[in-house]
Amino acid sequence: MATRNYDVVRDDIKSILKQPGYDDGSIGPILVRLAWHASGTYDKTTKTGGSDGATMRFSIEGNDPANAGLAIARDYLEPIKQKHDWISYLWTLAGVVAIEAMDGPVVPWKPGRRDKLEEASPPNGRLPDAEKGADHIREVFYRMGFNDREIVALIGAHCLGRCHGDRSGYVGAWTHTPTRFNNQFYVMLTKPGWQEKKLDNGLLQYADKRDRLMMLPADMAFLNDPQFNEIVQIYAKDKPQFFKDFAEAFGKLLELGVNREEEEAKL
Numbered sequence: 001m002a003t004r005n006y007d008v009v010r011d012d013i014k015s016i017l018k019q020p021g022y023d024d025g026s027i028g029p030i031l032v033r034l035a036w037h038a039s040g041t042y043d044k045t046t047k048t049g050g051s052d053g054a055t056m057r058f059s060i061e062g063n064d065p066a067n068a069g070l071a072i073a074r075d076y077l078e079p080i081k082q083k084h085d086w087i088s089y090l091w092t093l094a095g096v097v098a099i100e101a102m103d104g105p106v107v108p109w110k111p112g113r114r115d116k117l118e119e120a121s122p123p124n125g126r127l128p129d130a131e132k133g134a135d136h137i138r139e140v141f142y143r144m145g146f147n148d149r150e151i152v153a154l155i156g157a158h159c160l161g162r163c164h165g166d167r168s169g170y171v172g173a174w175t176h177t178p179t180r181f182n183n184q185f186y187v188m189l190t191k192p193g194w195q196e197k198k199l200d201n202g203l204l205q206y207a208d209k210r211d212r213l214m215m216l217p218a219d220m221a222f223l224n225d226p227q228f229n230e231i232v233q234i235y236a237k238d239k240p241q242f243f244k245d246f247a248e249a250f251g252k253l254l255e256l257g258v259n260r261e262e263e264e265a266k267l
């Protein structure tokens with residue numbers, strides 16, 4: 001068997017991040033979204049869903065409307081998976097490598113996921129709905145096992161990337177630096193002047209004064225909910241604190257549903 005050298009895999013992932021023809025020139029943001037959506041289906045009560053299994057490669061989860069567009073990320077990673085025949089699907093590792101390469105924190109990551117069959121797929125509808133507010137966000141993230149501080153830290157990843165009209169229906173980026181990991185999501189969110197903007201497809205989003213940046217209704221919940229807002233204010237002023245909390249929360253997210261004892265017992 002080939003040696004399990006994760007550094008080589010990390011280097012291969014790094015080498016495909018820059019894609020001049022794609023969005024803002026990097027697939028880093030969509031790789032982060034893939035890692036999050038692969039993990040964020042976890043239900044702590046039934047211990048189903050989560051990052052183990054890579055079940056998004058099958059149609060049930062792949063066709064969840066919340067995952068629209070993520071085939072692009074999976075397709076970019078496929079040749080790397082094929083090249084290293086000993087590795088399981090590398091979506092969580094790709095998210096970690098992308099964040100680091102975009103100047104973000106080092107996120108703790110451990111191997112040990114398996115490629116499961118389609119019957120292990122979680123049902124659709126477990127990921128958050130961007131049209132909804134704080135109650136819905138808490139329901140979804142508490143189901144995964146997160147607290148308010150961790151939820152606020154995780155949403156800071158919206159410093160990256162953009163919304164696409166042909167995927168979620170929303171349009172635009174949250175920050176002026178969509179390929180850099182930083183605390184700009186909170187900095188922008190706490191600036192005054194966000195205004196409602198109705199899109200032609202009927203969706204409502206928010207635009208800054210000059211209509212260059214956007215926020216989702218769910219993002220605005222972090223401004224308007226008093227408990228969330230308190231933590232938003234901290235991260236807007238303290239980037240190192242955000243980096244520390246984000247790295248811990250994202251590392252925890254990627255571990256959801258991973259069962260190494262079972263794996264070891266089988267070997």
Ligand code: HEM
Binds near residue numbers: 030
């Ligand atoms: C309340 C929770 C959340 C909601 C409602 C939400 C919703 C969305 C939506 C609608 C998009 C646009 C998709 C598209 O049109 O391409 C998006 C993009 C994105 N989300 Fe979230 N999200 C949430 C939490 C998170 C979390 C926890 C992370 C990671 C830790 C994350 C990372 C991203 C990234 C990086 C993108 C950009 C993807 C790209 O550029 O293609 N989101 N999110």
